[in-house]
Amino acid sequence: MTVDASAPPTRRAVLPPQRGSIARRGSVFLSRHPRVRLSLLLGAPLFWLGLVYIAALAALLITALWTVDSFTGQISHTWTLDNIVAVLTGSLYQTVTLRTVGVALLVTIIDIVIALPIAFYMAKVASPRAQRILVIAILMPLWASYLVKAYAWRSVLSQGGIFEWLVAPFGGHSPGYGLPATIITLSYLWLPYVILPIYAGLERVPDSLLEASADLGGGTWSTLRLVVLPMIWPAIIAGSIFSFSLSLGDYITVNIVGGANQMLGNLVYSNVGAANNLPLAAAIALIPILIIFAYLAAVRRTGALNNL
Structure with a gap:
């Protein structure tokens, strides 16, 4: 076989770089490393949430360590524990704290029983x-x-309102303006937040378990107590977190139907607005935060949140 020396040399075909090769390699890498994919997916929102939440808590704690000048009314950036000590030892704050926790617990129990x-x-x-x-x-x-x-609800529960019109023939009367009206109103406001988690938990309970319990001779209450309740307990806890935490920090409803300074939220609002004592308000606001942290820690220790 002879080769023509005068012919131009053959050029090797050079393919252009494939578009998206970097993206393709990144896609393959993420498909092989699901934890990295999950970290990238949740990293930005979790970073933003953590930054805002932790920064807000840090600012709250720092503000609680300041004082207000009694002469000028200006905030003094001198650090002291006087506000926190006053909140922890003051009889007013102890009474309001117990009342707030009692109302939040009662609202939670009422909502769970109805839900x-x-x-x-x-x-x-x-x-x-x-x-x-x-x-x-x-x-x-x-x-x-x-x-x-x-x-x-203030109109319904007021004297001469719809509620009194309904219960008057039976010798009842309206709760009017006070703590019972606050409990009723808060129970109504947070009831959907309790119903929906429990409903979602009950949907995950297989009907075959209820049928098996009936076949084995289990009555209605036995089935509910021994089969259904243990399976939906995490859902009940989830609903209770909503109602308890929302009731613990509410102050608008309390002002409308219950009166001022009934709960911790009202004390925070009054010190921020009328008294212009932001450090003391920050110290009071630490109480519900600590309470809800303690509640979440207690719930976590029971293991009720593991199956959510």
Whole structure:
């Protein structure tokens, strides 16, 4: 075979670099390392949430260590524990703290007692169409204004209101303006936040377990107590966290239907607004934060949050 020397040399074909090769390699790397993928996905929002939340808590703690000049009313950046000591040792703050925790616990218990049968009916008894209607009915109050609902309950529970008109034939009377009205109103406001987690927990309970319990001779209450309740306990805890924490920090509803300085939130608001004592308000605000942290720690120790 002869080769023509005069012919130009053959050029080797050079392919252009493939577009997206870097993105393709990155995609392959992320597909092989799911933890890295999850870290990149959640890193930015968690960093932003942590930055804002931790910075807010740090600012709150630092502000609680300042004082207010009694002559000028200006904040003095001299660090002291006087505000925290006054909050921890003052009889007023101890009384209001106990009242706030009691109201939050009572509201939580009331909401759980009401939510359990409603959620069970939605998850296990109602038809799919009725379930959708009930879910919409539970969510509809959340679409209304918070203030409108609070003032509506003030009108309902006031002297001569609808509630008194309903119970008057039976010798009852309206709770009027005070702590009972606060408990009723808060229970209504946070009830959807308790129903929905319990409803979601009950939907995960297999119907076969209920049938198996009935086949083995288990009654209704035995099945609910021994089969259903242990499985939905994490959902109940989740709902209680919502109602307890929201009731613990509420002050608007308390002002509307219960009166001033009834709960910790009112003391914080009055010291920020009327008294212009931001350091003392920050020291008072640390109490509900510590309470909810203690509640979450106690719940976590029970293991109820492991299956959420």
